[in-house]
Amino acid sequence: MQNAEIKISEIFYSIQGEGLLAGRPSVFIRLAGCPLRCKFCDTNYALDSSAGKKMTIAEIKEQVKKYKPKYIVITGGEPMISPDLPLLCKSLKNFHITIETSGIKFLPRLKCNLMSIGPKLSNAYLKKSDKKRYLKIDHLKKLIKEYDYQLKFVVEKAKDIAEVKQIIEEIKTVDCSKVLLMPQAKNLSQYLNRSPLVARLCKENGFTFSPRLQLVFGEIKPV
Template structure:
């Protein structure tokens, strides 16, 4: 029986993206293949920092909550995608809407793509401090062509916006599927950056969402 390394399972509201404010269950898997300098979930970076849980244990925990909307996040969930498939199959039987968040560096297998209702792909800009741009080029075409993906970019400075424009042009990303959000650890920092992000989005036809968890709780807080 497949097992998953789980950092945390909690019930909250979706803090960003097109389902902003919607009650959802969050399944945060541990383990990530990247080390972004501004990561606000460093506690989930190492696979074995989480708890190894069986399918039944994870399902039992999820079913404690009333929502039928789940967000699979990390870490990088696609590091465990083969073990994740049996869980997603069970969740679909229970009529769950499934969001899966990924950094876009690992291509999902077709059996997983079929089970996910929405991918939230977060390509890493140079502000992440990675040695070189990290992405699986095919992921854009696979997911965008199936109308299953939104592309979320975390913005720190105005120069990031030009980099985003290059991504959109290079990979033919639909502008109405591009979401800009501020990177921040405090509500003050968040709101300051949101101002120039909004102006750029208006000129480009991109979407903008705040990050409720940062506004309300600040960065790096678990279970929100």
């Protein structure tokens, strides 16, 4: 198990910038490869499955342990497409593990403390027909049934809230206290400009505003 190799884009120690654990010092393990191509993706360098370098699970664990973290964030790319994700999670079982996923694939019985799911709205699609690939309601249903979760939506315009509500309705069993909205932004100025709109939508709908601290602090990796 320790010899299994995974394509790693980067490992760094930083502050969780988004979601219910925003502000917690965390080690980020970014896996290479994602089948989606969201318009606003800020990790283009990790999308190709050949990006990064192969590391054994033992090497990954060794590097993670140097930071003595409590929290680990396994991100991407799309970590759920990695065949060795179950082994990686198992080997890091003594840490609090968040998996950041777009929710396009369900895997059962992962050692995961928080499934951080970011279903994509049409503001992410390159073309309308992308919806079939970007949004998998059946997988979302299974993920939130099996794991403690948060649902994070990237909002650009007021009309996006209709899609958020539609997805929640289709999933059916969503706990609204676990729904977070965050502004679509690639830089601090976009973040500040869109935050009041997102805050208003949160107040009107009882959702939680998620900060994006990485935009506020500047790129906060590595230290």
